[in-house]
Amino acid sequence: MALELKQSEFEIERDKNKCISCEVCVRQCSNDVHEYDSDQDTLYSDNSKCVGCRRCETLCPTGALKIRNREDQFKTNYNWTSSHLSNIYRQADSGGVLLTGMGSDRAHTVYWDHILFNAAQVTNPSIDPLREPMEIRTFIGRKPERLDFEINRNKDSKESLKDTNIKLKTKVPPQLDLSTPIMFSAMSYGSVSLNVCKSLAAAASEFGTYYNTGEGGLHKDLYGYAKNTIVQVASGRYGVDVDYLNKGAAVEIKIGQGAKPGIGGHLPGEKVTGDISNTRMIPEGTDAISPAPHHDIYSIEDLAQLIYALKEATNWLKPVGVKVSAVHNIAPIASGIVRAGADFVTIDGLRGGTGAAPQIIRDNVGIPIELAIASVDERLREEGIRYRSSIIAAGSIRSSADVIKAIALGADAVYIGTAALVAIGCHLCQKCYTGKCNWGIATQDPYLTKRLNPEIGTRKLLNLLRGWSLEIKEMLGGAGINAIESLKSNREHLRGINLNDRELAVLGIKHAGEAW
Amino acid sequence: MKKKDDSMRLSIDAKNLGYRELNLKIRNFLNGSGRGNDIGYEGNGDNCSREVTIKNALGHRYIGDGLKGDALINVYGTPGNDLGAFMDGPTLEIFGNGQDGIGNTMNSGKIIVHGDVGDILGYSMRGGEIYIEKSIGFRGGIHMKSYREKVPVLVIGGSAGNFLGEYMAGGIIILLGLHKREKAALPFAGKTDIIGNYTGTGMHGGKIYVRGNIEDYKLGKEVRKSVAGKDDLDLLDRYVTAYCSLFNIDRKKIPVSSFLKLIPCSYRPYGKLYAY
Numbered sequence: 133m134a135l136e137l138k139q140s141e142f143e144i145e146r147d148k149n150k151c152i153s154c155e156v157c158v159r160q161c162s163n164d165v166h167e168y169d170s171d172q173d174t175l176y177s178d179n180s181k182c183v184g185c186r187r188c189e190t191l192c193p194t195g196a197l198k199i200r201n202r203e204d205q206f207k208t209n210y211n212w213t214s215s216h217l218s219n220i221y222r223q224a225d226s227g228g229v230l231l232t233g234m235g236s237d238r239a240h241t242v243y244w245d246h247i248l249f250n251a252a253q254v255t256n257p258s259i260d261p262l263r264e265p266m267e268i269r270t271f272i273g274r275k276p277e278r279l280d281f282e283i284n285r286n287k288d289s290k291e292s293l294k295d296t297n298i299k300l301k302t303k304v305p306p307q308l309d310l311s312t313p314i315m316f317s318a319m320s321y322g323s324v325s326l327n328v329c330k331s332l333a334a335a336a337s338e339f340g341t342y343y344n345t346g347e348g349g350l351h352k353d354l355y356g357y358a359k360n361t362i363v364q365v366a367s368g369r370y371g372v373d374v375d376y377l378n379k380g381a382a383v384e385i386k387i388g389q390g391a392k393p394g395i396g397g398h399l400p401g402e403k404v405t406g407d408i409s410n411t412r413m414i415p416e417g418t419d420a421i422s423p424a425p426h427h428d429i430y431s432i433e434d435l436a437q438l439i440y441a442l443k444e445a446t447n448w449l450k451p452v453g454v455k456v457s458a459v460h461n462i463a464p465i466a467s468g469i470v471r472a473g474a475d476f477v478t479i480d481g482l483r484g485g486t487g488a489a490p491q492i493i494r495d496n497v498g499i500p501i502e503l504a505i506a507s508v509d510e511r512l513r514e515e516g517i518r519y520r521s522s523i524i525a526a527g528s529i530r531s532s533a534d535v536i537k538a539i540a541l542g543a544d545a546v547y548i549g550t551a552a553l554v555a556i557g558c559h560l561c562q563k564c565y566t567g568k569c570n571w572g573i574a575t576q577d578p579y580l581t582k583r584l585n586p587e588i589g590t591r592k593l594l595n596l597l598r599g600w601s602l603e604i605k606e607m608l609g610g611a612g613i614n615a616i617e618s619l620k621s622n623r624e625h626l627r628g629i630n631l632n633d634r635e636l637a638v639l640g641i642k643h644a645g646e647a648w
Numbered sequence: 649m650k651k652k653d654d655s656m657r658l659s660i661d662a663k664n665l666g667y668r669e670l671n672l673k674i675r676n677f678l679n680g681s682g683r684g685n686d687i688g689y690e691g692n693g694d695n696c697s698r699e700v701t702i703k704n705a706l707g708h709r710y711i712g713d714g715l716k717g718d719a720l721i722n723v724y725g726t727p728g729n730d731l732g733a734f735m736d737g738p739t740l741e742i743f744g745n746g747q748d749g750i751g752n753t754m755n756s757g758k759i760i761v762h763g764d765v766g767d768i769l770g771y772s773m774r775g776g777e778i779y780i781e782k783s784i785g786f787r788g789g790i791h792m793k794s795y796r797e798k799v800p801v802l803v804i805g806g807s808a809g810n811f812l813g814e815y816m817a818g819g820i821i822i823l824l825g826l827h828k829r830e831k832a833a834l835p836f837a838g839k840t841d842i843i844g845n846y847t848g849t850g851m852h853g854g855k856i857y858v859r860g861n862i863e864d865y866k867l868g869k870e871v872r873k874s875v876a877g878k879d880d881l882d883l884l885d886r887y888v889t890a891y892c893s894l895f896n897i898d899r900k901k902i903p904v905s906s907f908l909k910l911i912p913c914s915y916r917p918y919g920k921l922y923a924y
């Protein structure tokens with residue numbers, strides 16, 4: 133009953149003069165858009181099936197293809213937008229919940245773009261990072277409230293300092309040691325291909341940072357990267373056993389995710405194939421249903437119980453953290469999580485990515501990460517418990533500038549997910565949930581997954597980490613700071629632009645132009 | 649079982665110990681090491697014939713948490729929450745009542761409780777067996793799942809509160825309905841009820857066997873009644889016999905023919921939820 137006007141989102145232009153009928157586009161498109169007609173020796177394209185992933189355009193050897201966004205799909209209407217109309221048509225057909233992939237593409241305010249970073253001039257000198265050491269090493273975990281030292285001074289000695297033996301008496305809880313304040317966020321094997329997991333794991337381990345298994349268990353091919361692995365424990369407890377917990381460098385309890393706060397996840401049975409069934413430890417072909425809450429956690433006290441159960445199971449050797457989505461009451465929630473004993477709190481903002489989420493939730497539930505970091509950091513400081521947990525910010529960190537702003541707002545480190553996938557080829561077509569990713573990322577189809585060579589993937593990710601780290605050092609040096617630790621929650625280095633008083637107050641920053 | 653020499657046994661009085669100290673003592677002994685915190689789960693399988701007896705348990709949490717190997721741990725008193733969480737092998741026998749979260753995400757091993765237990769028994773359990781002599785609280789067996797040779801089993805002698813087997817994805821729950829609780833302690837009305845409301849909500853795998861009949865309104869909409877077949881009777885016979893011998897109950901009192909079987913209506917309850 134296709135009465136409604138279903139228009140394609142994209143228009144494919146093929147320059148007949150350039151096309152050599154090599155059929156690369158036919159082979160590359162998993163959505164069967166292009167078709168070769170041998171009688172006519174011509175290629176045809178079906179616009180309506182195109183998802184705009186730009187794979188064919190990128191690989192066409194003669195540059196004959198152009199994928200264009202189609203404007204004015206329907207009569208222009210600022211209220212009833214094209215996307216509202218086409219969603220209603222889709223739902224009237226199917227009666228289902230609309231799925232989508234990746235982070236929200238709605239025009240929510242991106243606060244990063246309304247925050248400007250500082251630089252030193254005259255009154256304190258800037259530092260040249262190429263000439264002077266810049267410290268961006270970051271430790272994630274509970275810090276002691278105070279440090280006690282044992283000082284043994286040799287009384288006879290004149291040179292008192294030289295002959296003094298100073299030992300740290302305080303036992304420092306387990307820490308993750310990051311060479312840069314950037315980690316790869318949770319992406320499960322199942323939501324992405326094993327080649328993606330390998331790229332992330334290898335890059336994290338080579339650069340000296342961490343990647344996160346997501347809730348899909350740990351594939352045996354990744355055991356070698358255990359030291360740089362954060363293992364996740366979600367409500368479905370997929371792939372979680374005591375060996376898994378002890379393999380990781382840290383454990384993260386997943387309560388929520390920015391793209392879908394408050395709801396669980398379903399990996400449909402069709403996607404639970406051989407290897408994925410093994411790592412998740414469930415039979416092949418069964419739905420992997422993660423209930424919305426952990427049914428053993430209905431309160432902060434219950435959360436504390438799981439945190440300490442995990443510490444016991446891992447012999448108190450690993451930091452145990454908690455990941456939540458940024459929601460309206462994030463500040464008191466984070467305070468509760470810290471008091472429950474979490475060594476780090478991961479906060480995932482409104483624009484955070486996902487392999488699959490109901491579109492209505494992704495686009496309408498939660499708050500932007502910038503506001504969440506500021507209010508959580510503020511609250512924890514007020515309550516005098518900020519030192520007890522590190523804060524990891526996630527949910528659309530797009531550049532090193534976002535990283536440095538996140539840290540100046542109060543985060544210890546960031547997680548990047550989408551940015552890492554873009555580095556290895558993702559073109560943000562947002563169709564991850566279909567399992568037909570033409571870039572070989574969000575798919576398990578062997579024909580597609582081999583498009584991502586894990587060695588090349590690793591190199592690209594290493595380059596990204598290197599580039600961002602260099603930029604962070606440049607910006608730090610420019611502001612006259614030589615250690616990232618001194619920037620943490622140092623909001624005097626931030627100014628807002630085009631923000632109203634409430635927004636500035638929540639962010640805890642002055643407006644551009646306002647000096648001390 | 650071969651009689652153990654004394655070096656393979658340890659008795660601990662938990663009275664003046666915190667849970668961390670107690671669990672550390674147990675771990676160190678099972679690892680055959682006296683080293684401080686430097687104990688690993690890896691070592692726990694090596695000394696499998698060791699036996700630990702804990703006296704005066706007073707709500708100590710996490711006993712048996714994450715232990716491997718097949719040690720035997722006897723607990724006298726009342727152990728605290730998350731008993732046997734993430735456990736992978738050992739046998740815990742509790743001579744007293746248990747609290748909440750027993751067998752949380754347990755992988756293998758056995759837990760026997762001579763008494764009643766609290767809520768969230770066997771949450772997300774993947775393997776092993778749990779025998780409760782009397783009754784359990786709310787949310788028993790939520791999200792239990794089976795995998796390959798692993799089939800988790802809960803045998804409950806008395807009654808069970810609301811949400812039994814919610815989201816259940818695999819495994820077996822057997823409810824015998826003996827030892828009815830005091831009326832005041834019952835989480836649901838009626839003297840004859842052995843099961844609470846919302847049983848099997850969201851269930852998409854596994855089986856629940858209930859002795860006697862239960863009213864339809866107690867079932868979640870994803871679960872239905874079915875008749876026990878030959879395989880079911882064999883299975884019931886095996887576990888009921890085990891239960892009876894553990895708790896000294898006359899096997900003849902519990903004929904396997906008296907059980908009702910509950911199974912999911914669909915193994916894909918959420919298959920048609922989405923529009924692509």
Ligand code: SF4
Pocket residue numbers: 144160161162163164165166181182183184185186187188189199570
């Ligand atoms: S879906 Fe991707 S590969 Fe296929 S036609 Fe569109 S842009 Fe090209």
Ligand code: SF4
Pocket residue numbers: 185233234553557558559560561562563564565568569570571572573574
């Ligand atoms: S991962 Fe693949 S499917 Fe998902 S947005 Fe990127 S290119 Fe598209």
